[in-house]
Amino acid sequence: MQSSSWGRSAFQLFNYVFLIAMSILCILPLVHILAISFSSSAAVSAGDVTFWPVDFTFKSYSFILDNPKFLTSVGITLERVVIGTIINLFLAVLTAYPLSKEVSAFRHRTWFAWLFVFTILFNGGLIPWYMTIKMTGLIDTIWALVLPGAVAVFHIILLLNFFRALPKELEEAAFVDGAGHWTTLWRIMVPLSMPAIATILLFTLVQHWNSWFDGMILMNKPAHYPLATYLQSIIIKLDFENLRQEDIYLLGLISDRTSKAAQIFLGTLPILLAYPFLQKHFMKGIVLGSVKG
């Protein structure tokens, strides 16, 4: 008994140390980038910066926040986040409700559900998708970033399963009182489904904030890039066409690394700010997603 409890304590110690070390390791790269972004370029190129800023300075940030291209792209991202999230949520609620009905209440329910589910099982591929968007005239408009992904099938499934788990009596009572489907949906189902809707809301916000590929191929002019695409072109591709002559000169002064680090951090900041909310709804979202009604 004595030895087993000793073994247990040794294991516990190891376990705590291991898990804490691993979890810190997970965010160390982010801390390093943050430290670089607040350090002077001299300190960074000398390799002095690890996890704490050296020669603390805001220079990289003021350089970026003075850049009209950066600010324009933030504006475009905000636009797509707002419009895209509203459309996404509205369509998810509107579509999940009929699909949550039993076949007896909505005859073609299963047929329509498969119509949506099929789109996640099989797709026409990148090129026909691109050409369709081009044909509908969305290239270089904000709608190209919003409409093609407006129907989020996974979110609809999550919501319809939540609707189905709600007590049927509420709905029946509403019908007895003379409420139609429309009223029942907005007055009863939606208020009761706020946890699910909040989960979807946060996922959609993050998704729109992070999307970069659609901006890259659907926007011909870099001036129309959302932030994520702009960052991709600056940080990953280092697209010199996208830099002005004076930017290139300034970059020499600021050091490429500090300015990239600052942009990476600014691109992450809204997610970090939303993180406590994300976290709160995250568990719920997973439980909702895995437990079927």
Next chain:
Amino acid sequence: MVQQQATSRWKRQWPLYAMLVPAIICVVIYSYIPLVGSVIAFQDFTPFKGWFGSDWVGLDQFRYAFELPDIWKIIRNTVVISLMKIVAGLFVPILFALLLNEINKMFVKRSIQTLIYLPHFLSWVILGGILIDILSPSEGMVNQLIKWLGFEPVFFLGDNRWFPYILVLTDTWKEFGFSTIVYLAALTGINPALYEAAVIDGAGRIKQTWHITLPGMIPIIVLMATLSLGNVLNAGFDQVFNLYSPQVYESGDVLDTLIYRVGLEDMQYSVATALGLVKSVVSFAFISISYWLAYRLANYRIF
């Protein structure tokens, strides 16, 4: 009589149909019309002739695609990278969930969870930018450490011997926290009475883990494993695209990046569509099998 029934049903159900209209219009335009557009895989497509005016060439584009010099290497890369990701993405979270389950201090447990699933919410542009910086052979933090330890610096993102493993490692870094939470959620569903009974029977922690915790996790493990089968041809476009460069095409070029380059950089629309169609058909088969297995083995239904 039948007519009357139909009318009254229509009266009750028409708002349900009406609610579906906007979403149906959207998926028809942006999911089903592209499906029609994939006919260009069987044509020698020229933009001004359109989807149905271009010359039909049968399977020539497929033949051409599968005679591309690197095609088999790329398919091999795709499958190897995605299988490694599937395996790592399955076992690392299980291990973490089991270890986290042994932590009794709620505050510590919650803090660890908070840290490990943060990367899940960041995009590969951000993570790619971070990785390019810290893995840089000249200035990167990782190589500073390697040099300090007295070894030669390694060009992780430019060396074919390292690149695929870096993909797997960094993908695990991004996603394992998310899956860990899924497993932990499953663990909370295990009946505590089972543990109490085991303690009375004299079972230690290891025996409890082996005979109660793990079996309790089996359904969700089976579910996650079968569902991940559908990703056999998805090596992760976002990640590869943001980390690779021509010098690691040898080990890191995958189907999706090839399709992107052939289609949107070389403008060979028909060839890219043919490749995409092959990928879609094979993926469809895998996803269908995985959903069917998930249904049979874990009683999982999509809706």
